[in-house]
C-alpha cells in the first residue's frame with residue numbers, strides 16, 4: 300500500500316473536522332474523495348501533506364509512519380500537492396513558478412520540466428507570461444505542473460476543476476488520466492462527482508468528517524444514495 304490513512308482525527312480549535320477517517324491508496328491508482336462542502340475533503344489532503352496536525356490516528360506513506368514528519372519532508376518523500384484555490388505566484392513567470400516547485404529538491408529538473416511542458420503545451424507556449432495574468436484554467440494547469448516538478452509518487456489534487464468551463468474541466472480530467480498512466484498515483488478531491496467517479500478506480504464518500512462509503516468508483520456511480528446526494532438524483536427516471 301502506498302498511502303494509508305488510519306483513523307485520523309483533526310481539529311480546528313474545538314471544531315472536529317475529521318472524526319476518524321480511514322482510507323488507502325494503492326500504487327498506480329486514482330482514488331477520489333467526494334462529499335459535500337465542509338465534509339472534510341481539503342482537511343484530509345492537508346493532513347496527508349502535513350499542513351494540519353493530527354489529533355490522533357496515523358498516516359503511513361511508502362511503509363513509513365509520516366504522521367509527525369514536517370510538510371517539506373513529505374514533499375521530498377514523494378507527496379505532491381496542488382492546493383485548493385491554486386496558490387501560484389502571480390508575479391513570477393510560468394517557468395519560474397514551475398521551478399519553484401522543484402526548489403526543495405536536489406538534483407536536476409530538466410526532465411520534469413520537459414514532461415510538464417509536454418503535458419501542458421499551453422504552459423510551454425507561455426513560459427515567460429506572469430502567472431497572475433494566466434486564465435483560471437491555465438493557472439490550474441500551472442498549479443498541477445508545479446506539483447509534478449517534484450516527481451511525486453502520489454499527487455494530491457484538491458478540486459482541480461473548480462471554476463472551469465465544462466470543456467476545460469474535461470481537459471483537466473483527461474490530463475489527470477494521462478498523469479496517472481505515466482505512473483503517478485493520484486488522490487483526487489472533487490465536487491464534480493460524476494466525472495471524478497468516471498475517472499477514478501476507487502472512491503470514498505466523506506460526510507461530516509467521516510467516511511460513509513468506500514467502493515469501486517463504478518459501483519458508486521450506480522449507488523442510489525450517491526446518485527441522489529452527489530450526482531443530481533436518479534437521472535433518467537421521472
Ligand SMILES: Nc1ncnc2c1ncn2[C@@H]1O[C@H](COP(=O)(O)OP(=O)(O)OP(=O)(O)O)[C@@H](O)[C@H]1O
Pocket residue numbers: 311314315316334335336337338339340341342343490
Ligand atoms: N481554518 C479553519 N478554521 C476553522 N474551521 C475550519 C478551518 N478550515 C476548515 N474548517 C472546518 O472544517 C470542516 C471541514 O472543512 P474542509 O475545508 O476540509 O471541507 P471540504 O470538504 O474541503 O469542503 P469544500 O467542498 O467546501 O472545499 C468544515 O466544517 C470547515 O468549516
Ligand SMILES: [Mg+2]
Pocket residue numbers: 340341342383457
Ligand atoms: Mg475543500
